[in-house]
Amino acid sequence: MNKRKLLFNALGSVMLLASCGGNVTSENREMDRFVSELMGKMTIEEKIGQLCQCSGGFATGPNNTKIDRTEDISKGLLGSMLNVSGAANTRKYQEAAMKSRLQIPLIFGLDVIHGFRTGFPLPLAEAASFDLDAIERSARCSAREAAAAGLHWTFAPMVDIGWDARWGRVMEGAGEDPYYGAKVAKARVHGLQGDDLSDESTIMACIKHFAGYGAPIAGKDYNSVDMSMGHFANFYMPPYKAGAEAGAATFMSAFNDFNNEPCTGSEFLLRDLLKDKWGFKGFVVSDWGSVSEMINHRYAADEKEAALKGITAGLDMEMVSECYSKNLKALVEEGKVDEKLVDDAVRRILEQKYKLGLFEDPFKYCNEEREKSVIGSKQSREDACYVAERSIVLLKNDKNILPLSKDVKRISLVGALAKSQKDMCGAWSCADVSKVVTLYDAMCERGYNVDYVEGYNLENNKIVDLNRTLSSARNSDVVIVAMGERAWQSGEMRSKGDISIAEEQQKLVSELVKTGKPVVVLMMCGRPVIFNEVRKNAPAILCTWWLSSEAGNAICNVLWGDYNPSGKLPMTFPQHNGQIPLNYQYKSTGRPTANGEWCAKYIDIPTEPAYPFGYGLSYTTFEYSDLKVNDSVNGDVYANVSVNVKNTGKYKGEEVVQLYVRDEVASVTRPIKELKGFEKISLEPGESKTVTFDITDEQLGFYNNNMDYVVEKGDFTFMVGTNSKNVQSIKYTLK
Ligand code: BGC
DSSP: OOOOOEEETTOOOOOOOGGGGOOOOOOHHHHHHHHHHHHHHHHHHHHHHHEEEEOOOOOOSSOOOOOOOOHHHHHHTTOEEEEEEEEHHHHHHHHHHTTTTTOOOOEEEOOOOSSSSOOOOOHHHHHHOEEEEEEEHHHHHHHHHHHHTTTOOEOOBBOOOOOOSSSGGGGGGGGGHHHHHHHHHHHHHHHHHHTTTTTTTOOEEEEETTTTTEEEEEETOOOOOOOOHIIIIIHHHHHHHHHHHTSSSSEEOSSEEEEEEEEEGIIIIIIEEEEOOOOOOSEEEETTTTTTTHTTTSSSHHHHHHHHHHHHHHHHBHHHSHHHHHHHHHHHHTTOOOOOHHHHHHHHHHHHHHHHTTOOOTTTTHHHHHHHTTTTTTHHHHHHHHHHHHHHHEEEEGGGGGSTTOOOOOEEEEEGGGHHHHHHHHHSOOOOGGHHHHOOHHHHHHTTTEEEEEOOOOOTOOOHHHHHHHHHTTTSSSSEEEOOOOOSSSSSSOOOOOOOOOOHHHHHHHHHHHHHHHEEEEOOOOOOOOOOHHHOOSSSEEOOOGGGGGGGHHHHHHHTTTSHHHHHOOOOSSSSGGOOSOHHHOOOOOOEEEEESSSOOSSOOOOOBBBBOOOOOOOOOEEEEEEEEEOOOOOOEEEEEEEEEEOSSSEEEEEEEEEEESSSSSSSBBBBBEEEEEEEEETTTTTTEEEEEEHHHHHHHHTTTTTEEEEOEEEEEEEEEESSSSEEEEEEEEE
16 A cells, blocks of 8 residues: 555644634734623623523424513523514514613524525525535625624524435535535635624524534434444535634534434534534534433433533533523532533623624614615625526436527426426525516516416326327427426425425326427426436426526526526436435445446446436537646645646537546545536637646545544546546546
């Protein structure tokens, strides 16, 4: 093997950014002085109050008994509320907080997952853009609108890596890849928080769900998670760490257990790794009721023990359940909890309130005038359309059916989803449903001659009046079929045992294809789905996910070629449920997957996915050539990998050039390939560009079994291409 090991800090220490509070600046000293003075005046009850968050509105979890907490607020016994929004509404509660003895302002949080009143594509869809600027732009718009509606905090981004498409929450993340997930996490945190939390158009981000929530056993939401530390460090940890590095103000502990402890009570995760090793200075909030759920985990006998385990682990704020408010004082008095632990949690929360500027003006986010002008503004709509166009993935385009000619006269638009504003929003949406432009609306708005037919029943997926649908198709120039899952079929508590698209919807497409008319399928979904019959029969397929407010406009822009699709799948699409969990980044094993007999495969289903990670076509074509490695470089860069990419087709287009790396032999088993770089380039027809990737520790290293980040000398293969499967390779040796 002959490899030299370069050791780094165990589990990687984090470079703190100013927004996370790591730098000792005069501003920080002023904050320390202010917070210390305030804490000096606080009673233990008031301190514990800061650690409590209640829901003020609708339920996003069980046990949502509505109790009016206004009196507690005016006694200074509550630190935060969730599920309350609107400048006027939040003002009402903030006024109550201003009646309290020390007038400590509340912070208001909400799950602003993909846009606020102006909805943006699902996070998974946005990730398909491989466009970090677009992703940041989306988060910035979400923050701008949310902050104008009195909010200080979103419970986003969800950065959990997902390899299991049965898990409904994959819609909320950036897909399966840790390298890409880390880049997206940074972009989202920066988009939400900007460079200054006191800016009225930014809000606090919350990295969730720490940790490993995306790997529940059998894809069942809330299920246990069981993985080795090496697996965690290499495949699941990078986006969380990136979120801390980006200066996220808060983290959320996950519902699941991790290494035999509920995350909410895991001292290893919250205190040792996040706060000590990574130097995270913000605060950790539990997930909805997850402190008291430690009783269900059978990790705590009762609420008192749950409170003890939470505060000891480093869990600062309790969402919804009331273990802290009911028990922390007694625990301190009995000497079971050192008051210093409570103080540390209080300080972290007060510091964020200070950074938001709430002590200067508790009502600065409660401006109804601003709310009116910012929400749904022209800028928001433009941003939403821009991001939505870039989220669409072209999966198939036989005989270049797409883009459609501007001369297409008669369109048969089939499928109830084409007209459903609610579905278009996607799961976990704050969007104003009445302002969502459906596909049908957008086509009519453009003056096309559209014959809309329901096609199938939205509730039971049965074909509706096949004859009518087929005659509409026969009388048209092109048939556009909107199909897929309902929006509510992905998201929290929406795990599925079967991710196939309903049989009758698929049959309908086959019947439409038989008419001989060109058929374009729009696959609307919140996760990878299985649709083998459609894949085989339909000549053109676009994956349009759920794109929210501007869905119809973005889809039309792509159908008619005003925007040439450039999205790439951020998750592998399986052919069969039995293949799941499925990802491109698997390990060789001792009996690598192949066509032979004694190898890793199934006897009844294929091992190949339907579409690999990173897959997506364009209306134009790209040719890759001249792949080279140059190792005459200096500094922290070991080598450069370069490739020439030429637009060989008729249209201007964007291509996501992807770099994958394989460590040929290592001291631990390593994946067959890992994404380690990507660049999205735009090329005119006939134009070429050389794309160069730097090879540094980030490209070559990994966590070994001592949890050290190491780079080992030896042979590597660099692969560059248009998706994780279609690549060209070149060898490299690190000497
Ligand atoms: C989810 C979190 C969410 C919280 C508050 C929980 O059920 O797991 O992601 O932020 O509810 O709505």
